[in-house]
Amino acid sequence: MRTLLSAGALASVAALGLALATAPATQAAENEFRPQLERLMAEQVTPWLSDDTVVAAVKAQNTEHADLDAAAIESLDQQWRREAEAGGGPLIERVMATPLSAYLGEKKAAMEGLVSEMFVMDNRGLNVGQSDVTSDYWQGDEDKWQKTFQAGPDALFVDAVEFDDSSEAFLSQVSRTLVDPETGEPIGAITVGVNVENLF
Template identity: 60%
Template sequence: MLGRILRVTSAGLLLFGALTTAAAANDFAPQITKLMNEQIKPWLSDPAVVDAVKAQNAKTSGLSDADIDKLDKQWRAEAKAGGGPLVNEVMGNALSAFLKGKKDGSGGVYSEIFVMDAKGLNVGASDVTSDYMQGDEGKWQKTYPVGPDAMFIDDVEFDESSKTFQSQVSGTVVDPATGQPIGAITVGINVEKL
């Protein structure tokens, strides 16, 4: 019995080592890029995404850094508590329902999806994020401010909650009427499903 456990553990470690090595180089970038171009980008011009981002940009355009910090603290507290007015507003909106549908229809490929506004604040999400403000992270900084065609693929990491290896791909959300960036999207990809 102990011999079998050691063999299984050794095999598991070999798989873990192979995925960790791949994670460092993100050998999944070609598949993730293809997924972004063929499946995710078409959503970005959907009125469910564009209209929600534009509406939130109008609502949040005058927020100061102090206002954003206050909202982020509120979100974090509500996320830990299992909900509250801010979390419930975002998670209960039409965009979040749209994103949940995309995640649920992916066969486990998408582990999370969220859309941010021009300030990096959550507009909609398939799942509650740990924070409300994404504007200080690469997923927003390497997309929305960079321009309409920006795409950022993050490193592969082991996600403790789902026990899977994942990478996030992010891209700029563009207003189809003007061609101007209005926000960003991030999609968690379960690389074991690619």
């Protein structure tokens, strides 16, 4: 059973959000909910990351994108951004229609408001599947990919708590490396956006 944070804990979240808004960027990597976020990933996310729905989709896209150069990646990312601003388009529709995106949507729904989004990235930092449309398609220039996939098979990155205007909630993104269960080699990464106000 999930319980909402106490009034004191919510005040702490609000204070943390205020502190982060005025803190230097170098202080943004840690947050006081790290133990709960790590437990969430270990207990409710990691067990299904070796599912063939996830692994097969990532490996297939790694093969498909093996020859993409930086210009091609930038072009895809720009196309995605334009489509996101326009409310949709062929690239977004293709990704959102995949079995992996449907699977992530089901996993998000099962967490009943605890998770705001989930998305999986390939070995180039490009989205493979997602529960919700992200603002960009390429994550390779961000910590969520650089501090997981590039850091090795056991890497876990807990980002700062930030206030999300669209959902009007305090969120933290938690990311970890995805591995091939047969070889133990990194193949991609996953990011889970967590509403810290609804943590256990």
